[in-house]
Amino acid sequence: xxxxEAKYRQEAMAVPxxxxxxxxxxxxxxxxxxxxxxxxxxxGILGSGVWFWQVLFVDPNRTNNPLLNxxxxxxxxxxxxxxxxxxxxxxxxFWWLFVVFCATVTFFAWMxxxxxxxxxxxxxxxxxxxxxxxxxxxxxxxxxxxxxxxxWSEGFPLGVIAHLDWLSAFGYRxxxxxxxxxxxxxxxxxxxxAFVLSLHGATILSAARKKSEGVTEENVNRFYxxxxxxxxxEIGIHRLAFWAAVMCVLMSNLCFVLSGTVVQDWSAFxxxxxxxxxxxxxxxx
Amino acid sequence: xxxxxxxxxxxxxxxxxxxxxxxxxxxxxxxxxxxxxMWGALAFFSYLLCVFITAIGFGEQVGYNPIRFLRELxxxxxxxxxxxxxxxxxxLQEGGYWQLATLFLSLxxxxxTIRIWTRAVANGLRPMVPIAFSAxxxxxxxxxxxxxxxxNSWNEAPPHGLRGILLWTNHFSVKYGNFYYNPFHMVSIxxxxxxTLILAMHGATILATLSYGAHREIxxxxxxxxxxxxxxxxxxxxxxxxxxxxxxxxxxxxxxTLVAVAGAIGVLLSGPVVPDWFQWGCRADIVPGLQKACVx
Numbered sequence: 001x002x003x004x005e006a007k008y009r010q011e012a013m014a015v016p017x018x019x020x021x022x023x024x025x026x027x028x029x030x031x032x033x034x035x036x037x038x039x040x041x042x043x044g045i046l047g048s049g050v051w052f053w054q055v056l057f058v059d060p061n062r063t064n065n066p067l068l069n070x071x072x073x074x075x076x077x078x079x080x081x082x083x084x085x086x087x088x089x090x091x092x093x094f095w096w097l098f099v100v101f102c103a104t105v106t107f108f109a110w111m112x113x114x115x116x117x118x119x120x121x122x123x124x125x126x127x128x129x130x131x132x133x134x135x136x137x138x139x140x141x142x143x144x145x146x147x148x149x150x151x152w153s154e155g156f157p158l159g160v161i162a163h164l165d166w167l168s169a170f171g172y173r174x175x176x177x178x179x180x181x182x183x184x185x186x187x188x189x190x191x192x193x194a195f196v197l198s199l200h201g202a203t204i205l206s207a208a209r210k211k212s213e214g215v216t217e218e219n220v221n222r223f224y225x226x227x228x229x230x231x232x233x234e235i236g237i238h239r240l241a242f243w244a245a246v247m248c249v250l251m252s253n254l255c256f257v258l259s260g261t262v263v264q265d266w267s268a269f270x271x272x273x274x275x276x277x278x279x280x281x282x283x284x285x
Numbered sequence: 286x287x288x289x290x291x292x293x294x295x296x297x298x299x300x301x302x303x304x305x306x307x308x309x310x311x312x313x314x315x316x317x318x319x320x321x322x323m324w325g326a327l328a329f330f331s332y333l334l335c336v337f338i339t340a341i342g343f344g345e346q347v348g349y350n351p352i353r354f355l356r357e358l359x360x361x362x363x364x365x366x367x368x369x370x371x372x373x374x375x376x377l378q379e380g381g382y383w384q385l386a387t388l389f390l391s392l393x394x395x396x397x398t399i400r401i402w403t404r405a406v407a408n409g410l411r412p413m414v415p416i417a418f419s420a421x422x423x424x425x426x427x428x429x430x431x432x433x434x435x436x437n438s439w440n441e442a443p444p445h446g447l448r449g450i451l452l453w454t455n456h457f458s459v460k461y462g463n464f465y466y467n468p469f470h471m472v473s474i475x476x477x478x479x480x481t482l483i484l485a486m487h488g489a490t491i492l493a494t495l496s497y498g499a500h501r502e503i504x505x506x507x508x509x510x511x512x513x514x515x516x517x518x519x520x521x522x523x524x525x526x527x528x529x530x531x532x533x534x535x536x537x538x539x540x541x542t543l544v545a546v547a548g549a550i551g552v553l554l555s556g557p558v559v560p561d562w563f564q565w566g567c568r569a570d571i572v573p574g575l576q577k578a579c580v581x
Binding site: 030063179199208223238 | 298404411476484490
């Protein structure tokens with residue numbers, strides 16, 4: 001336990017349970033258990049256990065080297081012939097369905113667990129909301145989009161290199177993902193997030209533990225006014241951080257779910273550009 | 286008050302301070318006073334030259350027709366010299382514009398880094414922001430300068446233009462055999478997605494504990510208070526591990542820096558050291574499936 005932890009555990013014990021939150025209020029070492037912790041634990045162990053078993057002992061392309069198998073092994077989704085059926089045939093992607101189901105339940109339980117703990121600590125729900133954004137990404141790519149296209153085969157294979165191959169092929173399947181405007185916005189926010197993170201981390205580290213030299217928040221403000229003309233402030237930077245990261249994920253959801261459902265060719269998507277009303281009838285030389 | 290150690294010419298600040306009223310309640314509203322200084326002036330004029338040269342190059346391509354310029358802006362591109370030109374200066378229309386624009390763009394970034402450095406020190410801060418920025422500068426230099434010089438051709442560098450840099454990124458990956466198999470690219474992407482994850486976690490944690498004052502991070506690092514305690518316990522109870530108000534910013538800076546540094550190494554090794562990352566993957570035996578595409 002941390003030096004101040006006992007007080008907060010007592011405080012948490014006094015929070016009355018409500019629905020599934022606050023049940024099984026037990027700590028195991030540093031971990032809080034709770035009802036949703038049990039759910040996450042059971043399905044997490046089940047799903048990752050099956051994944052390791054498949055990749056290390058069943059995958060037809062496995063080698064004698066477990067590390068290599070971890071990197072190149074995969075559980076492939078059901079073939080297109082299965083459609084959206086729930087197959088129990090282990091040669092036709094049953095274990096893919098099984099692991100995707102377990103993972104979805106685990107991720108959802110993890111979010112509920114964050115809500116549970118936020119409630120016990122009497123803080124806001126921003127952490128589970130941010131986690132919900134990335135959970136929505138998993139659900140969009142593995143469940144919603146396959147259902148929209150009528151086939152589980154649209155999901156990605158569960159494997160380290162295999163999902164990279166899938167991602168690469170996915171980009172070229174719709175001509176080229178570099179032409180996908182939502183991909184562009186998503187990547188911009190992705191790099192933007194890394195940029196904001198680096199600025200924020202560097203800024204705090206540059207001002208930290210210099211109280212004896214009289215360095216305060218004011219120095220940081222003056223530094224940013226000096227070089228950039230604007231200082232967003234202590235609260236503002238964390239709002240920017242939250243929204244940059246969350247919007248990055250939501251934009252990439254859009255870029256996936258529109259591919260194959262609405263747009264087949266992201267280059268042809270831009271055909272409207274030359275016929276935009278503004279310059280449609282303009283006499284070019 | 287920190288002492289001003291740098292004495293620069295052009296040492297002046299804007300007199301007027303403006304307020305962005307629409308940001309009230311969301312973030313700080315004050316804009317300015319911005320500082321000029323010698324390095325700021327150099328960066329400004331250098332960037333102006335870069336934009337001017339690019340505009341001339343684009344303008345020639347559309348016959349200086351403003352409507353055509355707007356219509357074709359996404360695909361207008363200044364290309365580097367052809368491979369036959371090697372590292373020579375090229376005529377303006379055959380890569381010379383690109384060479385001049387890149388020269389001034391590079392100078393801008395160097396001046397900007399020095400500017401941030403002098404401003405950080407002058408305001409009593411450690412120069413961590415310019416150090417972090419120089420990681421990005423290293424990635425830029427690897428792509429635009431070091432790699433082209435190593436393979437003896439400016440043609441290897443990205444062109445200037447919206448579609449141009451995207452197509453270059455795509456071609457560079459394919460040319461060196463598929464960047465998804467480049468382990469440094471893998472590490473860089475891991476750090477990139479990890480950075481977004483850390484950013485979301487940190488931003489959300491601080492927003493969730495705003496009412497307890499966890500956002501006053503510089504004070505919280507000196508002596509942690511209720512907000513930071515609750516934030517730490519949240520992660521400790523959720524995943525069994527927590528950073529402190531100080532170490533979370535070390536994680537942040539480390540992950541964000543790793544994106545650029547690993548990416549730069551991945552670019553530099555492509556070509557002279559590893560000509561084909563997919564074949565490298567074949568030899569490392571990490572390609573899934575039957576490896577039909579692998580050269581024996």
